[in-house]
Amino acid sequence: MSVGGTHLFLFMTEGMSLAKWRDLGMLRREIALYENLRPHLAGITIVSYGDREDAALASAFSGIDVLCNRWGLPQGIYRRLLPGLLRRARRGAAAYKSNQTSGAALALSLARRNGACFLARCGYMLSDFKRRAEGKDSAAYKNARALERDAFIGADRCVVTTEAMKDEIVGYGVPSDRVSIVPNYVDTALFKPSPPSHDGRRRVAFIGRLTAQKNPLLLIRALAGLEAELDIVGQGELRAEIEAEAARCAVAVTFHGNLQHERLPEIINTAGLFVLPSHYEGHPKTLLEAMACGAAVVGTDVSGIREVIDDEKTGLLCRPEADALRSAIARLLDDAALRRRLGEGARAHIEAKMSLDRIVELELAAYQAALAQRTKDARLGA
Structure with missing residues (x-):
């Protein structure tokens, strides 16, 4: 199944925005992948928790749209408007993708409501971080486990960065062949060797x-x-x-x-x-x-x-x-x-x-697998 007619919707982490990415120095790093994916897809829209400042920031990105709370509405009202806003923005078959586990629940529920396939992507296991920081008996750890279980089991495709994370997801009962490993990418044209300054300092x-x-x-x-x-x-x-x-x-x-x-x-x-x-x-x-x-x-x-x-x-x-x-x-x-x-x-x-070109190939393959799984499940009435 080709992904050329697919519109990708990237759901940012809960509470995150392009403006916060910028303030953390992350904006160019996070956007680069999607700028390189854009020629292969019908459209890309980033679903943000930010305000109209995000719309201004997105204007600098070629072919990437942002859906944000430009009206300054209470977050609860903004979320209730999202299903309709997403439908109006859609061009072609839709694939909804979470950037991290925190934010995946909303993406999954809206994908099912709008007939889109859903990719549960995460770069780290939220439950593992909560366990190490707060302990296995903490509410934070238990809530993270519940979020992960629901997102991964409900996804058409799970996307993680390491083999160890894949093993953890399979432990939730997700079939191994529904999990893609897509490492974090590096822009090797930007991050490349250059002669260090020889000022004698260590x-x-x-x-x-x-x-x-x-x-x-x-x-x-x-x-x-x-x-x-x-x-x-x-x-x-x-x-x-x-x-x-x-x-x-x-x-x-x-x-x-x-x-x-x-x-x-x-x-x-x-x-x-x-x-x-x-x-x-x-x-x-x-x-x-x-x-x-x-x-x-x-x-x-x-x-x-x-x-x-x-x-x-x-x-x-x-x-x-x-x-x-x-x-x-x-x-x-x-x-x-x-x-x-x-x-x-x-x-x-x-x-x-982990070059950008290699990760683009792996990302597109994951989208293709998610669309195929959603089509198969729809035929079976799942």
Whole structure:
């Protein structure tokens, strides 16, 4: 079944908007995939929780529309209007797709109401993150499990980023052949190697939210005594604590705040060494982008990172402990040949598996499978 006549509706995460993507520096990264998908589809509409500012932002994107609360209505009223707004916007067969699990329930209910196929996409398992943050007995974990179960079982196609996530979804009772693995993509034309500045300084880069999950305090402690400077891109509630720990450990840190996506390659390439010390991850985009730049990368040997880094081939894995992380960083700082070998391996891996062109192919195949499943189920009266 061809997807050329299909209109894709992307439902943003609950409460998210294009304006928030912009403020987080994510807008270009998130939109690039859909700009590359647009020539293959009848239309693409992003369903946003934002206001008229989102409509203005969308005008800069070629061939991509946005459905947003441009009238400033209460969210409850806006949601009640969505079925009709979606029908009027539709061109051709419709495919509704969630960007993350939070927001999938609305997309699923509207897909069934409007006769569209539904793709339950997520880049990380919400239940796993809630379990780690709040515990298995928490209401947040139980609610996330219920959201996932309903979305995945109700979907015509599930789309996840890793094999481990696929296994979890199959555990909900979803047939394996209804799950597509589509990794996060990297714009390899933007994220590419460039010669680092040779000013004699030893530099390390970290890009991510300054939160407990990302574990930036471990990185500060690991850098103590290494005489390396740290560039941090991102914001979060741990900023003051990181500043205090950096002063205590005598680590020089430059805080860049949130930067627009196109500025990240310069940060990565200037450092040449990227560290992700998280407690856990889904399929971390910043790590993939650092690898695409040919940076030497170090990651903690935890879920979501160990699936990305092939130890000693595309980067280094280490225990999530300060001494182990310090040893891995020191090894790379002191060995230019090792940095070069790992960086070349990382770049080759990303180009082969996660380039934008490759992910567009996988996305289109998932849409095709979802449409075929919806047609089959309709014939069977499902």
